[in-house]
Amino acid sequence: MNSLRTNVRLGLRSNNFVSNKHDATLQVQKPQQRTVLGVLHDNVQHSRCVEGGRLPDHGSCSDSSTSTLLTHPISSSACDNQTDDRVFDDMEASETHDDYSMQQHNDFRLFLDLSTDETMDSTLPDDSLNSHDVFCAVEYREDIHHYLQQRELKFRPRVDLLQHHPELTSNMRMVLVDWLVEVSIEYKLCSETLHLAVGYLDRFLSLTKCVKRSELQLVGTAALMIASKYEEIYPPELKEFVYITDDTYTRGKLIKIEIIFLKVLAFQLSTPTIDYFLKQYLTIQSVCSQTENLALYVSDLSLLAVSSRQYVPSVVAAAAYCLANYTINANLWPVSLESFTGYTLAELAPCLKDLHKLYTTAKVLPQKAIRGKYNCSKYDYVSQMSAPAVIPLP
The missing domain is CATH 1.10.472.10 (Cyclin-like)
Incomplete structure (x- = not known):
């Protein structure tokens, strides 16, 4: 992991990223049970969140040190146990669990009854939610395409985006983008998140001056963090972004650069890729x-x-x-x-x-x-x- 920081800072060759990253991780001896949100499938994560009426370790409500900008939406089931204790205060725990399970069973049966009603449209294919037509809206696709063509011109980065950054080179940017790809693979982020992150990065460099070599990885991390919050259902937590930089940057510094990043982009995050x-x-x-x-x-x-x-x-x-x-x-x-x-x-x-x-x-x-x-x-x-x-x- 140390090699990630060194390569991005010095603009060295990035083909040592993978091997050096794992070697350095073993040497640092990070905790063995590290929770990685992006590795889990969305449905698996959701089931873990609501299983047993509690949140997993990485989603605890007690973490008050995280900025409100970085707070992830959490299920209300996180506080279900407290609610159940107040409602069923005079009942046995086993009876409470049985009633709760019965209620879930009844709700599920009601859902099945509604879903099999004759008024429901059952002609949709099984993979309709995964179809590209969900995003294209067939009847409006031409209007959408025309609108997005206008927006891509509005938020187009400068061709000479590194001109006002004397410490940066195109090779350093290439190394950084390659590292962002590695991170997106490790956390199983979708391809749209990666493209958004690189777009945010280039726009930020186009609108700023004199970004230091030592801060380039920080800027790239902020771009990926904002893109994952915009696009992903379960984005990695702030502590994960601190970890992938080998603790080079603190939580406070990431929060600060995120605020600066959003102000530079004028909070215009919905851009075509x-x-x-x-x-x-x-x-x-x-x-x-x-x-x-x-x-x-x-x-x-x-x-x-x-x-x-x-x-x-x-x-x-x-x-x-x-x-x-x-x-x-x-x-x-x-x-x-x-x-x-x-x-x-x-x-x-x-x-x-x-x-x-x-x-x-x-x-x-x-x-x-x-x-x-x-x-x-x-x-x-x-x-x-x-x-x-x-x-x-x-």
């Missing part, structure tokens, strides 16, 4: 899972390069789609997406060339977190695929 646009395109013109995963891989790679900031997220997402589609299916930009987005292949060509170059050189980059993320069966091992030698462009 490459990940959102790409998933919208995949909904409109579906492709095989391998092509989809390759497009996600290329879109994540684009976060590493400062040069990709010269393109708005909707264009980068379109170029990632084209590159993946051509690599797998020998096709580029379908007519349906050209009509929907208004982007022609000629307009996407400059960004597509840059992404192709980045994809080609990804295997030799010292930053390995993204390649490692997509080198598994879940993503069809797309990071092992070779990029096409050339792409036919107009």
Whole structure:
């Protein structure tokens, strides 16, 4: 873990992040039973929160040292035991438990009766909540896309975002982004959280001056912390963000930088990302899972390069789609997406060339977190695929 701090501060190669991180963790000998919120599935965490009418250790209400800005919403079941004690003060504990269980059983039966009522719409597919249409709102998707295209221009970071930071280099930013990817993998954060965090980071650097090298990791941690609170159901706690920096920064310092960060961004956190646009395109013109995963891989790679900031997220997402589609299916930009987005292949060509170059050189980059993320069966091992030698462009 010490290597994480050193690499981000000095801008060294980041390929030692994974191995050094685990070695340093063993040497420091952190407590063995460390609760990691992000490792748990959302449903598992919720069941643990309400199981036995108590909160898990990492969600205790007694932690009053955390700022109100960092307080996570907790279930009212945390205080169920106290309520039950007042209501059933003169009853035996076993009878109280039986009545509570019976009430839960009756409520569940009522839910089943309502859910099987003839007036309920039972035509929804089982995976409807996981469908991209939930986010795209099919009947309004064109209006939504037009609105988000306007917002991406409004909150677009500067291309020369490091110009007013003499101690920072593009390589340091690349190392930091690679570290953010590692943290998001460890805590199982969704891809939208990662893209939001990098977007917040670039906007912060665009609107500030003279961020010191020693504070770069602090700024990146704040960006990920804010993004996880915005996007995740169960974001990691403040103490987890202190831990991932190897206690380099205190809780108070993280709270302070969070307040500064939000003021710099003027609390404008709802910004479109490459990940959102790409998933919208995949909904409109579906492709095989391998092509989809390759497009996600290329879109994540684009976060590493400062040069990709010269393109708005909707264009980068379109170029990632084209590159993946051509690599797998020998096709580029379908007519349906050209009509929907208004982007022609000629307009996407400059960004597509840059992404192709980045994809080609990804295997030799010292930053390995993204390649490692997509080198598994879940993503069809797309990071092992070779990029096409050339792409036919107009």
